[in-house]
Amino acid sequence: MKILELRIMRGPNYWSIKHPKIIVLKLDLEGLQDVLTNEVPQFPERLEKLFPGMYEHRSSKGTPGGFFKLVREGTTFSKVVQHIALELQTLAGMDSGYGRRYAGPAPGVDYVLFSYQQERAGEYAAHAAVRIAELMARGKKPSIVQDIVKLHQIREDEYFGPSTEAIVKEAVNRGIPYINNHRSGLIQLGYGIHQKHIQAAMTSRTSFFAVENAGNKNATKLILEDAGIPVPQGSIVLDADEMEEAIEQLGYPVVVKPLDSNQGKGATINIHTWKEALRALTEAQRYSKKVMVEQFITGDDYRLLVINGKFTAAARRTPAMVTGNGISTIQQLVKEVNKDPRRGIGHEKALTHIKIDRHSRSILKERGLTLQSVLPAGEVLYLKSTANLSTGGTATDVTDLVHPYNVLMAERIAGIIGLDVCGIDVMTTDIAIPLPETRGAVIEVNAAPGLRMHISPTEGLPRNVAEPIINMLFPHGHPTRIPIVAITGTNGKTTTTRLVAHLLKFKGYQVGYTTTDGIYIQDKKIIKGDTTGSYSSEFVLKDPTVNYAVLECARGGMLRTGLAFRQCDIGIVTNVSADHLGLGDINTVEEMAEVKAVVPRTVCQNGYAVLNADDDLVYEMATALSCKVAFFSLDEDNPRILQHISKGGLAAVLENGYISIFKNTYKIRVDRVADIPLTFGGRARFNIQNVLAATLAGYISHFEIAEIRTALRTFIPSAETTPGRMNLFKLPRYEVLIDYAHNIASMEAIADFVDNVQATYKIGIIAGVGDRLESDTIEIGRIAAETFDEIIIRQDKDLRGRSGEEINGLLKQGIMSVKPDMKVTEINVESRALAHAMEYAPEGSFIALFSEDIPESVKMVESFRIIEHRRISSLEKDSF
Numbered sequence: 001m002k003i004l005e006l007r008i009m010r011g012p013n014y015w016s017i018k019h020p021k022i023i024v025l026k027l028d029l030e031g032l033q034d035v036l037t038n039e040v041p042q043f044p045e046r047l048e049k050l051f052p053g054m055y056e057h058r059s060s061k062g063t064p065g066g067f068f069k070l071v072r073e074g075t076t077f078s079k080v081v082q083h084i085a086l087e088l089q090t091l092a093g094m095d096s097g098y099g100r101r102y103a104g105p106a107p108g109v110d111y112v113l114f115s116y117q118q119e120r121a122g123e124y125a126a127h128a129a130v131r132i133a134e135l136m137a138r139g140k141k142p143s144i145v146q147d148i149v150k151l152h153q154i155r156e157d158e159y160f161g162p163s164t165e166a167i168v169k170e171a172v173n174r175g176i177p178y179i180n181n182h183r184s185g186l187i188q189l190g191y192g193i194h195q196k197h198i199q200a201a202m203t204s205r206t207s208f209f210a211v212e213n214a215g216n217k218n219a220t221k222l223i224l225e226d227a228g229i230p231v232p233q234g235s236i237v238l239d240a241d242e243m244e245e246a247i248e249q250l251g252y253p254v255v256v257k258p259l260d261s262n263q264g265k266g267a268t269i270n271i272h273t274w275k276e277a278l279r280a281l282t283e284a285q286r287y288s289k290k291v292m293v294e295q296f297i298t299g300d301d302y303r304l305l306v307i308n309g310k311f312t313a314a315a316r317r318t319p320a321m322v323t324g325n326g327i328s329t330i331q332q333l334v335k336e337v338n339k340d341p342r343r344g345i346g347h348e349k350a351l352t353h354i355k356i357d358r359h360s361r362s363i364l365k366e367r368g369l370t371l372q373s374v375l376p377a378g379e380v381l382y383l384k385s386t387a388n389l390s391t392g393g394t395a396t397d398v399t400d401l402v403h404p405y406n407v408l409m410a411e412r413i414a415g416i417i418g419l420d421v422c423g424i425d426v427m428t429t430d431i432a433i434p435l436p437e438t439r440g441a442v443i444e445v446n447a448a449p450g451l452r453m454h455i456s457p458t459e460g461l462p463r464n465v466a467e468p469i470i471n472m473l474f475p476h477g478h479p480t481r482i483p484i485v486a487i488t489g490t491n492g493k494t495t496t497t498r499l500v501a502h503l504l505k506f507k508g509y510q511v512g513y514t515t516t517d518g519i520y521i522q523d524k525k526i527i528k529g530d531t532t533g534s535y536s537s538e539f540v541l542k543d544p545t546v547n548y549a550v551l552e553c554a555r556g557g558m559l560r561t562g563l564a565f566r567q568c569d570i571g572i573v574t575n576v577s578a579d580h581l582g583l584g585d586i587n588t589v590e591e592m593a594e595v596k597a598v599v600p601r602t603v604c605q606n607g608y609a610v611l612n613a614d615d616d617l618v619y620e621m622a623t624a625l626s627c628k629v630a631f632f633s634l635d636e637d638n639p640r641i642l643q644h645i646s647k648g649g650l651a652a653v654l655e656n657g658y659i660s661i662f663k664n665t666y667k668i669r670v671d672r673v674a675d676i677p678l679t680f681g682g683r684a685r686f687n688i689q690n691v692l693a694a695t696l697a698g699y700i701s702h703f704e705i706a707e708i709r710t711a712l713r714t715f716i717p718s719a720e721t722t723p724g725r726m727n728l729f730k731l732p733r734y735e736v737l738i739d740y741a742h743n744i745a746s747m748e749a750i751a752d753f754v755d756n757v758q759a760t761y762k763i764g765i766i767a768g769v770g771d772r773l774e775s776d777t778i779e780i781g782r783i784a785a786e787t788f789d790e791i792i793i794r795q796d797k798d799l800r801g802r803s804g805e806e807i808n809g810l811l812k813q814g815i816m817s818v819k820p821d822m823k824v825t826e827i828n829v830e831s832r833a834l835a836h837a838m839e840y841a842p843e844g845s846f847i848a849l850f851s852e853d854i855p856e857s858v859k860m861v862e863s864f865r866i867i868e869h870r871r872i873s874s875l876e877k878d879s880f
Helices: 043-050 052-056 066-073 077-091 119-137 145-158 162-173 208-215 217-226 240-250 274-284 330-337 358-366 404-417 466-473 493-507 534-541 555-560 589-596 616-624 639-646 685-700 705-713 744-755 774-787 804-816 830-840 854-879
Strands: 002-009 022-028 099-103 109-115 178-181 186-189 196-199 234-237 254-258 268-271 291-295 300-307 310-318 321-323 380-382 394-397 421-428 441-446 484-488 511-515 518-521 524-528 548-552 568-573 603-612 628-633 650-655 658-663 666-672 727-730 734-739 761-766 790-793 823-826 845-850
Touching (some): 022 077, 022 119, 043 052, 043 066, 052 077, 077 109, 077 119, 109 119, 119 145, 162 178, 196 466, 208 217, 208 404, 217 404, 240 274, 240 291, 254 274, 300 466, 310 404, 404 421, 404 441, 484 493, 493 511, 493 548, 493 685, 493 705, 511 534, 518 534, 568 685, 603 616, 603 685, 616 628, 639 658, 650 666, 658 685, 666 705, 685 744, 790 830, 804 823
Parallel strands (some): 511 548, 628 650, 761 790, 761 845
Antiparallel strands (some): 002 022, 186 196, 234 291, 254 291, 300 310, 310 394, 321 380, 421 441
């Protein structure tokens, strides 16, 4: 088997709306094309033995063991790849339960889909699953140990920590969107101007000043001491001599820890000898040159959590430990403890495996023990000197036991240090008694406290400590999203996007929008290029100045990675026609419509899908939607419109020369078409469709009719406002139209406009695209021949898989089928083709350039305009 293509979907996509995070494999089964699983000797039995956990895979049977039953009955090996990929991730602590298999575009080629939690893990699982399935099909016995180890490693490297995961889950439960900024390590909650950020339990509200104070253990101690908070006595040392002086003053036992570290790294407690102290100094200075030496406070280790100034939870923490039974060695006891299903690698489960490291061996050596020693029954051996869960410790919830004095103390500490999320480490014999009475002390204050001990304590009641963090960042009723208008279709996307953005800007919104020529933030182009994919949409949603997003969503992005958002408020589909067929295995117009339908299917329940009722495929999209629907049409008598409004629906139509809104039995006239510049006096019918869609978007967004009318009238089409879309230039001797039209539908639309142009002679500068169907290229030649009196054929810089001679031959075939004697000139370079047309065009001509390089062509026309005006001025002076 061979992977022909691997796509990582990150949002709603052609394959799935409900499961946005999926891997899509295009898999060539090669020699296993006609082989079923029940035809390979012992394959079902070997698969069950290697992956017993697959018993939980229900598959199409719908019951536990369903997939194994399917394998025994006989299924394809692409189906096996799907289930192995899912199970590998599950074994590595990343439950992934969704998968599908579809027949591909050719015999022996299948599509395999499966969900993932981490992209790299999903990608690795795909390759591993293919390798394992193929080995098993050959009768070999693969090992999956290294694959699980690798997936564990990927999970630990890239997965949210338990604190981050808890906060993100709570945000999702509240309907708050999030964006994982992998490069910065920050998680964005909310969109646009409403965004907040977290990094573990640190938030964008956390004061840098407070973090600095909490990070300096000595400064923290001095601040707390001045506020009357019990703290251990101690001092900062740089070397052994200074440590010796400190211990003489404090007396044993002592604690030695780095001045700047977290999670108990480099800390050693309950030190009783100088030898232990020297070893502790060496360990601490691995993390910080400056080291704290403090008196050891007797008692248990407690963590008090304060969020937004309120005491929220408390846990008693116990270091990693084993209890002797008089029979087992220490190593055996550790192994037994690690069998607890709640323990896992790193942060994958509620508890972490106990790992025997250098520190643990040092503890054993001090007690005269080895891993082979047998502890007496009932004897407890602590294997770590700190009680962190990340080193195998356990936690017991004691929230309800904390004395009111200690609650107030914790809240005072959070306020004194200035932390919005504050973890306070306390040593005391009993947290239910005021700290001064037990001679306990506050050991440390943490600016990014771990939440796992409260969310998943080993014993006691789990506490949802993520909820108050989310409530602090986003009080109930506070907005978290910005409205999103998503626009797709074959033609008209960019113009509609720009027009909708103009409407919103006119209303006073700070708009971010994406188009085929760049990303715009408040009308300033920030990124240049074709920006209609998920990265560009995410760019807008991440901008802190934007309060409304208008996102052009093209076919390519939805097929490559899916959409960047899970929901939008308005989804517009302009039309669907034959363009880009054959690319990405989308071979029919019906399949292309399924791709475009992704946008309206993501509209929220109270939002609107705005659909073209004149387009059969777009109209049919309404049947599968759960949101509201508004239609637009160039025909006020369209039966679909009449039926829709008879049921109380909303529509916009071209009615008696007006843009009008139909609502129930009412007709609301917005403006005369001829007065809307974008329609070029009503001649550009395709732009009337764009105006209708944008009008509905404005009306749905609660704009006044007068506001919509004024915005439509002030949107002046030009090379600046709509680059490459009906850019019309009037020169003294002729007119020039520059447009990006590059498919049959857009060519037909421009041809309809040109037919209504009054000109003595019409010249078309056309080109074909190499990755289109031959019939499409021929058809473009035919349309051009019917529209123009003369044709110049240019060539794109990227011929996309065909030779220039072949493309030009197809265009000429279409031209000659209409006008065999037509004048056709081949000038490959676009600028030269345009220059030739403007140089030799007769007076009163109309030149239409279907351009690849819009900016350069516009510059050339402007240059010719200046030259023409100078020539005329010169002639006028001479005649004077």
